[in-house]
Amino acid sequence: MLKSNKLLIKSRRLKDKLSIAFCLIFVLPFLVVIYLLANYVFPQTGITFQIMLFLLSSVFIAGIGVLLINQIINRFLIVTTDAQVISSGNINHAVSMAPLDEVGILGETLNQLTSRIRSNMEELESYSQKTSEINLNIQQHVFVFTHLLQISSLISQGVTLDAVLKLVTEKARFLADSEISYLFFKDELEETLYMRSAEGKNYQGLFKITMGSSEPLFEALIKSGKQLCLDKDNVWPDQVASDFYERFQVKNTLALPVYVKGNLVGILGVGNSKDNFSYSKDDVELLDIFTKQIAIAVEHERLIQRVEKLEVKDTLTGLYNKTYILIRLQEEIRRAIVRQRPCSLVLLNIDDFVKYRSLVDAAAVDEQLKKIAYLIRDSVTEIDRVARFDDNEFAIVFPEKNKRQAQEIAEGIRENLEKSFKQESDTNRRLTVSGGLSENPLDGSTAEELLSKAEELLAQAKKQGKNRILV
Amino acid sequence: MKAMQIRRIIKKQLGEVLIEHGIINQGQLEKALNLQKERGGLIGEVLVELGFAKEEDIAQALTVQYGFPYLPLSNYEIGAEIANLIPARVARQYLIIPIDKIGNNLTLAMSNPLNVQAVEDVELLSGCSVQLFVSTLSDIKRAIEKYYKGKE
Numbered sequence: 252m253l254k255s256n257k258l259l260i261k262s263r264r265l266k267d268k269l270s271i272a273f274c275l276i277f278v279l280p281f282l283v284v285i286y287l288l289a290n291y292v293f294p295q296t297g298i299t300f301q302i303m304l305f306l307l308s309s310v311f312i313a314g315i316g317v318l319l320i321n322q323i324i325n326r327f328l329i330v331t332t333d334a335q336v337i338s339s340g341n342i343n344h345a346v347s348m349a350p351l352d353e354v355g356i357l358g359e360t361l362n363q364l365t366s367r368i369r370s371n372m373e374e375l376e377s378y379s380q381k382t383s384e385i386n387l388n389i390q391q392h393v394f395v396f397t398h399l400l401q402i403s404s405l406i407s408q409g410v411t412l413d414a415v416l417k418l419v420t421e422k423a424r425f426l427a428d429s430e431i432s433y434l435f436f437k438d439e440l441e442e443t444l445y446m447r448s449a450e451g452k453n454y455q456g457l458f459k460i461t462m463g464s465s466e467p468l469f470e471a472l473i474k475s476g477k478q479l480c481l482d483k484d485n486v487w488p489d490q491v492a493s494d495f496y497e498r499f500q501v502k503n504t505l506a507l508p509v510y511v512k513g514n515l516v517g518i519l520g521v522g523n524s525k526d527n528f529s530y531s532k533d534d535v536e537l538l539d540i541f542t543k544q545i546a547i548a549v550e551h552e553r554l555i556q557r558v559e560k561l562e563v564k565d566t567l568t569g570l571y572n573k574t575y576i577l578i579r580l581q582e583e584i585r586r587a588i589v590r591q592r593p594c595s596l597v598l599l600n601i602d603d604f605v606k607y608r609s610l611v612d613a614a615a616v617d618e619q620l621k622k623i624a625y626l627i628r629d630s631v632t633e634i635d636r637v638a639r640f641d642d643n644e645f646a647i648v649f650p651e652k653n654k655r656q657a658q659e660i661a662e663g664i665r666e667n668l669e670k671s672f673k674q675e676s677d678t679n680r681r682l683t684v685s686g687g688l689s690e691n692p693l694d695g696s697t698a699e700e701l702l703s704k705a706e707e708l709l710a711q712a713k714k715q716g717k718n719r720i721l722v
Numbered sequence: 723m724k725a726m727q728i729r730r731i732i733k734k735q736l737g738e739v740l741i742e743h744g745i746i747n748q749g750q751l752e753k754a755l756n757l758q759k760e761r762g763g764l765i766g767e768v769l770v771e772l773g774f775a776k777e778e779d780i781a782q783a784l785t786v787q788y789g790f791p792y793l794p795l796s797n798y799e800i801g802a803e804i805a806n807l808i809p810a811r812v813a814r815q816y817l818i819i820p821i822d823k824i825g826n827n828l829t830l831a832m833s834n835p836l837n838v839q840a841v842e843d844v845e846l847l848s849g850c851s852v853q854l855f856v857s858t859l860s861d862i863k864r865a866i867e868k869y870y871k872g873k874e
Contacts, residue, residue, distance in 0.1 A: 586762070587815070588815050589762045589763070590762045590763070590764075591764060591815060591816055591817055591834065591837060591840070592837075592839065593839050593840070593843060651839075652839075653839040653840075653842055653843050654842075654843065654846055655842050655846065656839070690843070691815070692809075692811050692812045692814075692815040692816065692843075693809075693812060693843055693846070693847060695811070696811055696815070
């Protein structure tokens with residue numbers, strides 16, 4: 252904006268300058284003429300009609316000139332105002348077009364410039380829109396990958412399979428504007444699909460869904476092993492689609508098979524009810540990563556189970572573990588029955604071990620457990636089996652030994668243990684054991700019966716004052 | 723007869739006794755021992771099964787060698803309260819059956835009186851001294867079927 256200073260011509264606006272110019276080129280000479288006429292012509296000739304006519308016509312002509320100039324200036328002013336509007340940011344404003352003179356050309360040039368600016372700006376805008384779309388996409392991907400990372404870390408933490416599957420379904424729901432996510436597992440015996448995990452609205456309803464493998468809904472997926480898609484571009488037969496809607500309460504779905512070692516174990520799917528919705532290639536790929544995570548979790552679980560089954564020893568003491576000894580006990584009982592022989596079970600529990608734990612550090616506790624384990628193993632024969640049955644509990648299976656024989660050995664262990672801790676100055680650190688003993692056939696002919704009898708007697712031994720074996 | 727006494731007596735294996743009595747020969751015994759190793763069971767049973775000896779031969783040998791009296795169970799009636807002194811499970815596993823109880827003496831019939839652990843268990847269970855009789859395996863099994871029918 253021009254800074255106006257009323258005393259300076261330079262700072263005046265074009266219109267003001269024009270008035271001044273008009274005064275300079277017209278009013279002043281006119282006044283001079285009037286003055287000359289009044290002083291030198293009129294006194295001699297008087298005011299004649301002719302002179303008046305001249306004067307008036309020159310005033311008139313001068314007036315036309317002023318109008319013309321004014322018109323030119325006005326057009327300039329309009330162009331300027333328009334240009335000002337445009338420069339203030341309204342690029343959609345067009346300069347009003349005049350006849351094709353210099354001002355018109357100026358206006359047109361301005362119009363051309365603005366239209367070019369306008370198209371550039373539109374282009375920029377579309378670029379920025381695209382960029383933000385890409386950004387959004389990247390953000391979504393990052394989001395998904397964060398979820399995948401969470402799932403992986405959960406798997407490696409060794410939590411239960413159900414917890415992992417719940418998280419996977421929970422996170423899969425964030426894909427493709429989904430309202431629900433569901434995970435079927437295949438029942439290997441019955442060849443049916445049952446809902447293992449589901450998220451979103453109506454998830455309780457989803458949990459009730461079971462499906463035979465030959466039902467039309469997922470048959471194609473199970474047979475082909477490829478994705479199953481229901482959306483704008485993939486329309487199903489009316490009957491099947493309405494059946495799907497009835498069960499799942501969504502209009503669109505995308506489902507992928509979960510394979511473990513080439514075998515179908517389940518189906519992971521997401522769904523929503525948006526109109527005109529179609530699943531992108533990205534959606535398929537991302538969901539596929541989720542199915543792979545499930546496969547890893549399932550495989551992981553199977554391996555853990557296998558390892559657990561194979562594991563027979565307690566890591567700290569090197570004795571057998573609980574799982575193994577119970578299987579072994581059942582085997583020994585069966586053998587005893589066939590051979591018309593007895594077989595005994597002894598449970599030994601360290602007395603007041605919780606208190607002991609609070610007195611010494613963890614390493615010392617482990618040390619004592621090892622010592623006791625060694626003492627027990629050293630007291631039995633090669634065919635007897637010793638196990639760490641619980642934190643502070645041991646179990647011994649005595650094949651071919653009846654109650655009396657097993658009791659003799661168990662009493663020996665109890666006495667030895669008492670002796671070996673006798674020199675401890677702190678009475679709280681003098682460890683002792685209590686025990687319960689049961690025998691096949693006297694107390695039962697299954698591992699459970701013998702175990703429950705031994706547990707019962709052990710509890711009684713504790714009640715009766717500890718450091719004793721009850722039979 | 724106390725379990726402790728039995729343990730002192732049992733020095734010779736049943737197989738040797740049977741050979742001494744001329745009921746089986748060494749080859750038959752070895753055959754029976756091999757079979758026993760394979761599938762368990764008692765040597766007397768295996769010998770009977772193989773047809774090398776009769777049940778009565780086994781019972782007789784036990785009687786002669788170890789001094790256990792022989793009791794043919796078939797004509798014997800056992801009271802329910804006597805049978806109930808030993809749970810069916812124990813009777814079936816050890817192949818024993820209580821016959822009578824007088825005071826603190828329990829009379830027990832078994833096909834393998836050398837099963838000391840079984841005798842000990844019965845003593846522990848009943849709190850009685852056990853007097854042993856030898857019976858044939860089939861007699862014992864029949865008696866168990868009869869007196870412990872449908873019992874655990």
